[in-house]
Amino acid sequence: MIQLKSLFKYYSNKFVKTYVLQDINLQIQQGEFVTIMGPSGSGKSTLLHIIGMLDEPNDGEYHFFDQPVHKLNEKQRSELHKNYIGFVFQSYHLIDELTVYENLETPLLYQKVKTTERKSMIADILDRFQIVAKKDLFPNQLSGGHQQLVGIARAVIVNPKLILADEPTGNLNSAQGEEIMNLFKKLHQEGTTIIQVTHSEKNATYGSRIVHLLDGRVDRDVQVS
Amino acid sequence: MLKNYFKLTLRHLLKYRTYSFINIAGLAVGMTCCILILLYVRDEQRYDRFHERAERIFRLTLSTENDEQPTNANTSFAQGPALAADFPEVEAVVRFRKMGWGEKRVFAHDDNRFYEERFFFADKNVFEVFSFPFLRGNPQTALAEPFSIVITEAMSQKYFGHDNPLGETISLDPYNDGEFSDYKITGVLKNLPHYSHIKFDFLASFASQKDLAVMEGRRGWGLESAFTYVLLKPDVSVASVQANLPAFLERHVGKEHWYSLHLQPLTEIRLHSKLRAELEPNGDIAYVYIFSAIAVFILLIACINFMNLATAQSAQRTKEVGMRKVVGAVRAELVKQFLIESICLSLFALIIAFILIEASLPLLNNIVGKQIEIAYANNWPFVATMLGLALLTGVVAGSYPAFFLSASRPIESLTGKTSGGKKAAAVLRKGLVIFQFAISVILVVCTTVVYYQMQYIRHKNLGFERDTIIVAPLNDQIRHSYRAAKQALLQNSNLLAMTATEQVPAKAGNGAGYTVEGLDEPQGLTRFFADQDFLKTYGIGIAAGRDFDEKISTDAAGAFLVNEAFVRMAEWKSPAEAIGRNITMSHGGQAYPGKIVGVVKDFNISSFRETVWPLVINVMPMDKLNFISFRLARQNVTETLEYLSSAWSKFAPSYPFDYYFLDDDFARLHQADQQLGRVFQTFAFLAIGIACLGLFGLAAFTAERRTKEIGVRKVLGATVTNVVGLLSKDFVKLVLWANLIAWPVAWYAMNRWLQDFAYRINIGLWTFVLSGGIALLIALTTVSFQTIKAALANPVESLRYE
Structure with a gap:
């Protein structure tokens, strides 16, 4: 599904190049639940953003299914991104001015889903995530756990093939975190490919494979039994 | 999708109330000025166009200096009829005779006895050429007989109350020589619109004049109080008639005629004619241009507020933009969203503008001495223009944020990294503020100069005692x-x-x-x-x-x-x-x-x-x-x-x-100059007001953005004065730059204006320093609300979350 070949990412500051990612080679199959781990500054988030097509590598190849992403223009990339990928953030990134219902509706609007279908899809996801009662509340009226629940629901609503999660439990207490991780596990079992970035060993155990990054390189790549 | 945008716009407005207020108030006031000036300009342009044949009517003017430019609006009594006889291109000629210059005449009916000024003698075919609307009477025959007179509705009221005045007589002394004669009323006209350069309340038949023989004979080719209007046949070129006028004069007056004749289009009289003996002081196309420019600039100042505040607010908005991009928005959709948002805002401002216009129209009418009204019903061109204005304003004001914000890269906006674009935005913001204040300062200087020139005129010794x-x-x-x-x-x-x-x-x-x-x-x-x-x-x-x-x-x-x-x-x-x-x-x-x-x-x-x-x-x-x-x-x-x-x-x-x-x-x-002065005064005041609204918002934003810096500085020992100075310094610089740009422009413009006066003031440097000082003071006061608040804040508050 995802194939990265000798990927480089650096920031140039006048004469000095600071490498964030160096020679990353990685293959991820459909249906995997991959955890990316590593100390701060090792390039985890950058890698995730590149996979999610929110950022571009300076060098190297990126194939998504059969598409050479590194050769596509912005419009084609965002088309691909829109149809296949859902993103979950540590700080939820919900739109403050929209209610839960409207936040969930936004991606569907951009995909030009028809009104009736949209309504049933939102009703369905609200039900699945058990947040029907919260649908008319604004993000700041929700607890962190619930906000992240909405964040995941928003990522899942378009039935993406791939979910990318950047420290999804980072701002949550342990009980809330566990709930979220169970949700990911369930989604994985239903067939969604998931890539998460985390510091937590415990969260890593929910996945099937752990990629360790160190100073922008793949340090270790292990399967979880 | 649209519904979603509207909802978002509304919630956004409510959430950032201060910014919304500044934006809407600024735009509303800007639009009000713009529309008022548009109304004024449109009014100036519609002068004399209500006559059905306006395009074919020309005024016969005369040049005593024998050059190409006419010097006099008046002619005499014989040129007209001779013109009608000699030129097959001429369909009709109408003469008006004005009695005296500003000397009123007495009109009497029973005990109603008044001095009246708006009175002419006119040829009997006047209503075939001009379309003054009749309420009663027959236009074809109204002025056919000697001693018949047509009056306006207002005069009918004044002298006859509610009775039908047709067939009644009114007595007048047209030559002011004590000889009263009775005139029969043969028609009642609707009151003349103010946008007619010929204004009268009474029109008496030409044949009633007792000195007509002399005037058409011995004095017929001189310079008298006659105004001659020529209706050309359709599809006739004026130039060809004009070209034959010298030969025409030679035929009638002889080789040594001391003047030349010219034809002036009726529709150009109001804005392009400044001759001797005009029937009323005319408008000036230059003032129309000046006022239009002011209208555009004021609206621009309001639009700039909108742009500046939107870019300043972008810290909050970019997160949303990033989020939307992550969930699948393409740039075009975001541009659309921002434009819809700003158009909504400008439509809202338009509604408020109309409330303001209704409230301030009497004031405008008072300043410019007109009776401008807005006819809303079935006035689709007007409605369309207004909606167009709102749309244009929305697009202009919203364009920068729309294109600027939508271009941000999602990952940068979500992680809060700064990009080069922000620096460019800050430079642009400064440029726009300088522009706003430059315009304001120019207006203030103009106001000051016009004011002092008017004061000078009012108090200058005329050489005699005028006030008693x-x-x-x-x-x-x-x-x-x-x-x-x-x-x-x-x-x-x-x-x-x-x-x-x-x-x-x-x-x-x-x-x-x-x-x-x-x-x-x-x-x-x-x-x-x-x-x-x-x-x-x-x-x-x-x-x-x-x-x-x-x-x-x-x-x-x-x-x-x-x-x-x-x-x-x-x-x-x-x-x-x-x-x-x-x-x-x-x-x-x-x-x-x-x-x-x-x-x-x-x-x-x-x-x-x-x-x-x-x-x-x-x-x-x-x-x-x-x-x-x-x-x-x-x-x-x-x-x-x-x-x-x-x-x-x-x-x-x-x-x-x-x-x-x-x-x-x-x-x-000096009425026109007084009006100019008052218009400058009003709009200078508004321009500064709107610019300051924007500055207020910007200062709030700056203070907010620099909260951490202020906190650190205070911890390091900065006093409140230091901090206020620090925050004000940037704004002061902008206003000073604005002055630098404004002074030469204002000096040039006002010098040109003063050239028209034989007696004028000198523009001293102090005028500029004073105007600049006023602008600076107002700007500083505005900014100080925010800076003092920021400086007084407890540094612990601002540093806690870092």
Whole structure:
């Protein structure tokens, strides 16, 4: 599904190049639940953003299914991104001015889903995530756990093939975190490919494979039994 | 999707109330100014266009200087009919005759007896050429008979109440010689719109004039109070008619004609014509341009507020933009979203603008002296223009944030990394603020200059005492008993002096030909007919020689006074050199020989745009004089006027006492300039207001953005003053830059304007320093609300979350 070949990412500051990612080679199959781990500054988030097509590598190849992403223009990339990928953030990134219902509706609007279908899809996801009662509340009226629940629901609503999660439990207490991780596990079992970035060993155990990054390189790549 | 945008816009507005208020208030005020000025400009442009055949109507004008540019709006009585006879291209010719210049005439019906000014004689085909709408009567035949008259609705009300006046008679004294005749009312017109350059309340048939034979005969090819309008046949080129006019003149007047004739389009009279003897002071296309520019600039200032605040707020908005991109928005959709948001805002502002317009329209009408109304019903072009304006404003104001914000890369906006774009945005923001303040400063400078020039005019010594003089029209009953009336009236100790004259200062001057001993050629100069009391009444000083003297019998026919300008023109070394020279005046085909007995000090008889021109004063018999001027004591003016009014009715029972203060008439000469001053004042005030609203928002934003810096500085020991200074410094710099740009522009513009005045102030540097200082002070005060608040905040608060 995802194939990265000798990927480089650096920031140039006048004469000095600071490498964030160096020679990353990685293959991820459909249906995997991959955890990316590593100390701060090792390039985890950058890698995730590149996979999610929110950022571009300076060098190297990126194939998504059969598409050479590194050769596509912005419009084609965002088309691909829109149809296949859902993103979950540590700080939820919900739109403050929209209610839960409207936040969930936004991606569907951009995909030009028809009104009736949209309504049933939102009703369905609200039900699945058990947040029907919260649908008319604004993000700041929700607890962190619930906000992240909405964040995941928003990522899942378009039935993406791939979910990318950047420290999804980072701002949550342990009980809330566990709930979220169970949700990911369930989604994985239903067939969604998931890539998460985390510091937590415990969260890593929910996945099937752990990629360790160190100073922008793949340090270790292990399967979880 | 749209619904989603609207919802978001509304919630956004409510969430950031201060910013929303600044944006909407700024846009609403900007739009109000813009629409008001548009209304004014449209009104100026629609002058005389209500006539169905307006495009084919031309005014016959005349050039006394024999060059291509016409100099006079008036002609005489014979050119018109000859033109109609000689040119097959001419469909019809209409002549209007104005009686006197500013001298009113008495109209009477039963006990209703009033002085009226808006009165003409007109040819019987006037309504075939002009489309003045009739309420009653038949346009074709209304002015066919002698002694028929058409009146307006307002006059019908005034003289006849609610009765149908058709067939009634009204009595008038058109020549002001005591001879009243009865005119039959044959038509009632709707009140004339203010956007007609020919304004009248009464139109009498041309054939009623008792001197018509003389006017069309001996005086027919001269320069009289006739206004000739020519209706050309359709598809006729004006140029071809114009080209044949010299030959036409030669045929009728002979080879040595002293003037040339011209055709001026009716629709250009209002904005492009500044001739002698215009029927009313015309507008000026330059003012239309100036006002339009101000309208655009003020709206632009409001749009800039919107842009600046939107980019300033982008920290909050970029997160949303990033989020939307992550969930699948493409850039076009975001651009659309921001544009819809700003268009919504500008539509909202438009609604508020209309409330403001309804409230301020009377004020505008008062300033510009019009009766502009907005007809909303079925006025689709207007509605479309207004919606277009809102749309345009929305797009202009929203374009920058739309394109700027939507371009941000999602990952940067979500992680809060700064990009190069922000720096560019900050530079642009500064540029826009400089632009706003430059415009404001220009307007303030203009206001100041216009104000001081007007003050200068109001207080400049005219060479006579203008503030205690009242003027009344002379009539035949007073003329006959002038001596007795004078003796009786001056019994009142508050009536200091009185004089009868042909013209009064501030009214158009008439000319005559003069042959002067020591000057080679005969001179065409301004004449001033008066009685022996003129200088005494007006308090005009003598430079050499003596005033007229009632005891010297030759003064009544052979004494002339000239002014200092005359002496300068003659290039005599001193006024004394003029005394005793022979002078002969030719006037109305008659010669008046005499001697110069005195030189008077210069005094203004016209607007300050003109220098004092050479003038000759002599005593003429009562029947040549039209006005009577009184000098009042400064105390008990009301009682004096009451006394005058009752005493007047004893000597002139047929004529009501009608007077005006000379000062008011002088003020009227500068009405257009006064209006300009008031328009500048109003809009300078608004421009600064809107610019400051924006500055207020920006200061709030800056203070917010620099909270952490302020916190750190305070922890390190900065005082409140230090912090306020730090935050204000940037804004002060911007305003100073704005001044630098504004000063030369304002100086150039105002210098051009002042060039039109023969008597003008000098623009001192202090004008600029003062205006710039005012702008700076206002800007600093505005900013200080935010900076002081930020400086007083507890640093711990701002640093806690870092």
